[in-house]
Amino acid sequence: MDGVAAQQGRRRPGPDRPRPRRRRASSGIRVQRHRHRRGSGGATAGVALTDDAGVRRIATLTVSALAVLIAPPLYLLLDLAVVGRLGGRELAALGVGTLVLSVISTQLTFLSYGTTARSARRFGAGDRAGAVEEGVQASWIAMAVGALLVAIAYPSAPAIMRVLVGAASEDSAVVAADAAQWLRIAMFGVPLILLSMAGNGWMRGVQDTRRPVIYVVVGLSVAAVLVVGLVHGLGPFPRLGLPGSAVANVVGQGVTGTLFAVRVIREASAESKGYAPDRSIIVAQLTMARDLVVRSLSFQICFVSAAAVAARFGVAQVAAHQLVLQLWEFMALFLDSLAIAAQALVGAALGGGRLRVADTVARRVTGVSLVAATAMGAIFAAGAGLIPRIFTSDDAVLDAIGVPWWFFVGMLPIAGVVFALDGVLLGSGDAAFLRTATLTGALVGFLPLIWLSLVFDWGLAGVWSGLVVFMLVRLATVVWRIRSGRWRQAGAERK
Known part of the structure; x- marks a missing residue:
C-alpha cells in the first residue's frame, strides 16, 4: 500500500494509541482514511487505495x-x-x-x-x-x-x-x-x-x-x-x-x-x-450515452439483417440460425459479465491515475476471458452431435445446423478477447472509439457479406462468415487501441 502516513514518519499504534480507522469498500478495493500535511502545517483528509485486481x-x-x-x-x-x-x-x-x-x-x-x-x-x-x-x-x-x-x-x-x-x-x-x-x-x-x-x-x-x-x-x-x-x-x-x-x-x-x-x-x-x-453531469452522461446507443443500434441492425437473410434460405435454415444465435447470446451474457468486471476495475484504476494497475487488469481480464471462451468452444465442439438434439429433433434443422455451429465454435475465442477489451475501453470512458469501431465492423465487414450471401446464394455459410468478419474487424480495432495506449490517456483525462 502506498501509504502517505508511513512516508511522513507516523508512529506505529501501541496499546495506549488506537489504530487508525479503516473504511472497507464493499468490494475489495480498500480505502484508508489518513491525514497528511499540506503546505506549512494544516492537515486535511486524504484517501489511499490498495488495488486488488487479481483473478x-x-x-x-x-x-x-x-x-x-x-x-x-x-x-x-x-x-x-x-x-x-x-x-x-x-x-x-x-x-x-x-x-x-x-x-x-x-x-x-x-x-x-x-x-x-x-x-x-x-x-x-x-x-x-x-x-x-x-x-x-x-x-x-x-x-x-x-x-x-x-x-x-x-x-x-x-x-x-x-x-x-x-x-x-x-x-x-x-x-x-x-x-x-x-x-x-x-x-x-x-x-x-x-x-x-x-x-x-x-x-x-x-x-x-x-x-x-x-x-x-x-x-x-x-x-x-x-x-x-x-x-x-x-x-x-x-x-x-x-x-x-x-x-x-x-x-x-x-x-x-x-x-x-x-x-x-x-x-x-x-x-x-x-x-x-445537475445539468453538467447529465449532459456528460448523455454525451457518452449517444455513443453507446449508436453502438448498440449497430449490433441490432447486424443481427436483424442476419435473421432476415437466413429466413430467405428456408424454414430449416432460419431455425438452425436462430438456435445457434441463442447459444451465442447466452455466451455473450457470460463474456459480458467479465467485461463488466474490467469496466469497474479499469475505471477505478484510471480514476486514481494508476496506469500500471489498469494495464494489469486489461491483461488479466483478457486472459481469463480467452481461456473461458476457448474452454466453452471446446465443449461445444465435442458436443456438436449431441447438444443440438437437446433443442430439436427435426432432421432438416439438425442437417442445417452443422454450418453455423462450427462458425460459432470458431468465433468464441475471438469473442473472449473482444468482449474483454470492450470492457477495458468502456471502463476508460472510450465510448466514442468503440462506437466508431463497431460501425466500421458493421459497414465494412458484416453487412456487405450478409447481402452478398443472399445475392450469390451462399446460404448460412455466407451469413456466419459475415459475423466472423464483423468480430475480426472489432478484434483488430480494439487490439490496436489497447496497444496504442491512447485509451489510458482518455480515461485519465476524464477522471
Whole structure:
C-alpha cells in the first residue's frame, strides 16, 4: 500500500494509541482514511487505495454481474411457460410484447454501462461522494426517459403491434390486440427498469457486488410468485390471464427499482450530497450515452439483417440460425459479465491515475476471458452431435445446423478477447472509439457479406462468415487501441 502516513514518519499504534480507522469498500478495493500535511502545517483528509485486481477479485465482480444479467432471461422462461398454458395466441402475444420491451431496454443499457465507467473513475480517485452523485444523476435520466417512453408507447401500442404482427387474419388481429394490451401495462415498468440499470451502474462503479444481486433476485422472486398466481388465478389471486403477466412484471420491476432508489438516496444522504439534477453531469452522461446507443443500434441492425437473410434460405435454415444465435447470446451474457468486471476495475484504476494497475487488469481480464471462451468452444465442439438434439429433433434443422455451429465454435475465442477489451475501453470512458469501431465492423465487414450471401446464394455459410468478419474487424480495432495506449490517456483525462 502506498501509504502517505508511513512516508511522513507516523508512529506505529501501541496499546495506549488506537489504530487508525479503516473504511472497507464493499468490494475489495480498500480505502484508508489518513491525514497528511499540506503546505506549512494544516492537515486535511486524504484517501489511499490498495488495488486488488487479481483473478479472485475479477471472479467476484464477474459472478455478481452474471447473476444480474442472467436472472431476467430465466424469469422470462418462467413467464413463457406460465402464459403458454393459456394457449398459442397468448404465447405469441407475450413473445411479441417482450420483444418490444427487450429492444427498448437494449438501447438504453448506457444507463448501466456508462454510469459504471464514470462512477468507477470517481471512486478510484477517492471521490466516493462523486461516484454516488453519478448514480443520482443517472437515476434522474432514467425516470425522465422512462416517463417519455410510457407517454409515447401507451397510445401507440396498438399500431406498433399491428405493424409487427399484422391483421390479415382473425388470429393475427387477436394476437396484435392482446400484445398491445400487455405492452400498455408492462410499459409502466420501464422507468423502474431504467432506474435499476442506473442503480446497477453506480453500484458496480463503487464495486458493491452483493446488493445488486439481492435487489434483482428479490424483485424477480416477487414477480415469479405473482405471474403464476395472477395468470391462472391460483390461491388468493384473481385470474387475469395474459394481463396478469404484465402486472407481475411491473410489480417485480417496481420492487427492484425501489430498492435501488432507496439505496442511492441513503448513500447520497450519507455523503452529504443533494438530490437535485445537475445539468453538467447529465449532459456528460448523455454525451457518452449517444455513443453507446449508436453502438448498440449497430449490433441490432447486424443481427436483424442476419435473421432476415437466413429466413430467405428456408424454414430449416432460419431455425438452425436462430438456435445457434441463442447459444451465442447466452455466451455473450457470460463474456459480458467479465467485461463488466474490467469496466469497474479499469475505471477505478484510471480514476486514481494508476496506469500500471489498469494495464494489469486489461491483461488479466483478457486472459481469463480467452481461456473461458476457448474452454466453452471446446465443449461445444465435442458436443456438436449431441447438444443440438437437446433443442430439436427435426432432421432438416439438425442437417442445417452443422454450418453455423462450427462458425460459432470458431468465433468464441475471438469473442473472449473482444468482449474483454470492450470492457477495458468502456471502463476508460472510450465510448466514442468503440462506437466508431463497431460501425466500421458493421459497414465494412458484416453487412456487405450478409447481402452478398443472399445475392450469390451462399446460404448460412455466407451469413456466419459475415459475423466472423464483423468480430475480426472489432478484434483488430480494439487490439490496436489497447496497444496504442491512447485509451489510458482518455480515461485519465476524464477522471
